[in-house]
Amino acid sequence: MKKILSNPELTRLTVPTAAMKHHQMHLKYVLLSSAQHQSTKPNIIKTGWNTIMTKKPLVIGGLTFAVAALALTAATFINPTSSTASAQGEARASVQALTRLSPDDQAKVKQQTSGGIQAELQAAERAHDVQTFTYDQLLARDGDASGLTHRAVPAGYPAPDLRSLKYLRFTRTDGGVVTIGLDAQSLPVFESLNDPNAGSADSAVGPNGQAPQP
Amino acid sequence: MLNEQELIARAQADPPAFGELYDQTYPKISNYILRRVGEVAVAQDLTAEVYIKAMRGLPRYQWRGLPFTAWLYRIAANEIAGYFRRQHHGLLSLEALYEEHQFEPAAELDLERELIERQQQAERYADFRLVRDLLQRLPAKYQEVLALRYFEQQPLADIVIITGKNLNTVKSLLMRGLQRLRTEYNTAKTATQTQPLAPSRVIEAEE
Numbered sequence: 001m002k003k004i005l006s007n008p009e010l011t012r013l014t015v016p017t018a019a020m021k022h023h024q025m026h027l028k029y030v031l032l033s034s035a036q037h038q039s040t041k042p043n044i045i046k047t048g049w050n051t052i053m054t055k056k057p058l059v060i061g062g063l064t065f066a067v068a069a070l071a072l073t074a075a076t077f078i079n080p081t082s083s084t085a086s087a088q089g090e091a092r093a094s095v096q097a098l099t100r101l102s103p104d105d106q107a108k109v110k111q112q113t114s115g116g117i118q119a120e121l122q123a124a125e126r127a128h129d130v131q132t133f134t135y136d137q138l139l140a141r142d143g144d145a146s147g148l149t150h151r152a153v154p155a156g157y158p159a160p161d162l163r164s165l166k167y168l169r170f171t172r173t174d175g176g177v178v179t180i181g182l183d184a185q186s187l188p189v190f191e192s193l194n195d196p197n198a199g200s201a202d203s204a205v206g207p208n209g210q211a212p213q214p
Numbered sequence: 215m216l217n218e219q220e221l222i223a224r225a226q227a228d229p230p231a232f233g234e235l236y237d238q239t240y241p242k243i244s245n246y247i248l249r250r251v252g253e254v255a256v257a258q259d260l261t262a263e264v265y266i267k268a269m270r271g272l273p274r275y276q277w278r279g280l281p282f283t284a285w286l287y288r289i290a291a292n293e294i295a296g297y298f299r300r301q302h303h304g305l306l307s308l309e310a311l312y313e314e315h316q317f318e319p320a321a322e323l324d325l326e327r328e329l330i331e332r333q334q335q336a337e338r339y340a341d342f343r344l345v346r347d348l349l350q351r352l353p354a355k356y357q358e359v360l361a362l363r364y365f366e367q368q369p370l371a372d373i374v375i376i377t378g379k380n381l382n383t384v385k386s387l388l389m390r391g392l393q394r395l396r397t398e399y400n401t402a403k404t405a406t407q408t409q410p411l412a413p414s415r416v417i418e419a420e421e
Contacts, residue, residue: 005345005348005392005395005396005399007392010345010363010364010392011364011367013341013342013345013364013365014339014341014342015249015339015342015365016245016248016249016339016342017241017245018244018245018248018254018332019241020244020254020258020328020332021328022328023244023258023261023328023329024237024240024241024244027240027258027261027262027265028233028236028237028240030262031232031233031236031265031266031269032230032232032233034266034269136233
């Protein structure tokens with residue numbers, strides 16, 4: 001009898017442990033995206049359709065169908081707009097938070113991001129495709145190209161906890177894709193720009209808009 | 215920091231908050247599945263199935279003071295049993311999920327590299343492979359308790375919670391399962407005198 005099949009040996013059996021970080025991260029993104037989708041999806045369509053099919057006379061069924069159709073239209077046309085509107089609201093709040101700061105503090109924020117951060121936030125406020133993301137969502141979407149994993153911090157500034165930030169992403173009129181990280185006070189503490197004209201991947205923006213050293 | 219009960223309550227009210235529970239439990243559950251099925255690709259797909267089902271079932275989940283992982287282990291055990299029944303059909307792959315959500319992963323190469331590396335890593339444990347290959351020849355009821363006991367090092371009390379069986383049944387399944395494991399070993403050994411043991415499923419990575 002093979003010794004390994006005894007109870008004490010099996011209890012001490014060394015088992016492989018695998019850290020599947022990439023799979024974990026990708027699956028999490030899909031799950032959370034799906035959760036976000038489900039939490040905003042109205043159930044009225046399903047219940048309305050069931051009512052038509054099983055319970056009520058034709059007139060009530062017709063009314064329910066009309067309500068369901070309206071809900072469907074609302075879900076199709078209003079939801080994307082409202083998520084953009086919400087992101088635009090975040091951008092607006094950030095501009096306001098920035099303008100409330102003293103000139104010295106404003107200068108510090110600009111040192112941490114780029115000199116034109118206020119203009120970028122105002123552009124985000126007007127952008128039609130601006131969306132909010134979490135750190136995990138951005139990383140799962142873009143990997144290292146997100147600019148989150150190789151950011152240089154200007155000397156004398158504490159590195160922000162990138163995981164705790166809320167990110168705004170939008171496309172500028174020149175085609176550049178800007179990602180701005182906002183802290184709990186809605187202040188910008190991270191900025192990255194993917195400039196298609198430069199022919200390069202995302203690069204995090206350092207002090208005064210200069211690209212950080214790799 | 216929120217405790218498990220609070221995390222569950224938060225995730226029930228706000229599904230995107232499920233992420234924290236997911237991060238805490240993923241290593242345990244994915245490794246449990248990997249040790250049972252032996253193939254990283256299958257383990258990843260089954261893990262995805264488990265978490266999709268967990269997230270969908272979360273609104274109906276009732277806190278009874280039992281560890282959340284026990285519930286996930288139970289879903290995982292059902293998925294594994296289903297997998298062995300249907301063998302490779304109808305798995306919910308990450309690719310399918312991406313397609314469903316119209317999402318293009320940028321770091322697909324990383325995923326593939328990770329899959330190959332983890333498969334090679336898993337195949338290095340000779341004793342474990344022997345036990346796992348023998349285990350897969352047993353009926354599912356034995357596989358589950360033996361894997362929980364010897365692969366996951368779960369105490370008997372936790373196996374009772376996970377399987378929903380009473381303590382005596384679990385003990386009996388363990389004892390009879392061990393006997394059958396040894397019988398399988400002898401059968402396989404006799405068979406090798408005429409032909410070699412069926413090789414483990416190994417993915418050979420191209421160097």
